[in-house]
Amino acid sequence: MATGWAGDGAVQDQIDATVCDAIRRARSRLPQGPGRSHCEECEAPIPDARRAALPGVRLCVACQEQHDADEAAVTGYNRRGSKDSQLR
Template structure:
């Protein structure tokens, strides 16, 4: 049940939009194509099992782990806003 100015299902619409955006961001980070034989970062050989398991892999396990530790922090979007911002 919606109240005030919002329509029925507005909260679910916000949740769905946030989820869709998160999925799209994740898809943009996927790699595809032929896997590299050597790590593009450090030059060490990438094991064949890793190349077969992850299509398009470009980094060895060590470099991938370092990249993920310093990974992207995404902040959520406050779609509702505060009451003060709505009253201005």
């Protein structure tokens, strides 16, 4: 059922595009290239198990947790106010 100027399936197409963009953005953040044996920030040794699990790793666990917390605080994405959340 089309409403207004939107064609059939337009809402689903928008949702699919949003999900694809989020996946692309997350994949672009994954570490790439050779990993490091010591953390970039604190120079602590990175365990072999972590380096094997995450190729391209550059931070130790403690620094990575801090980096993730800092990044989460800055994003400011309000899911409740987004158009996708109103479609449910």
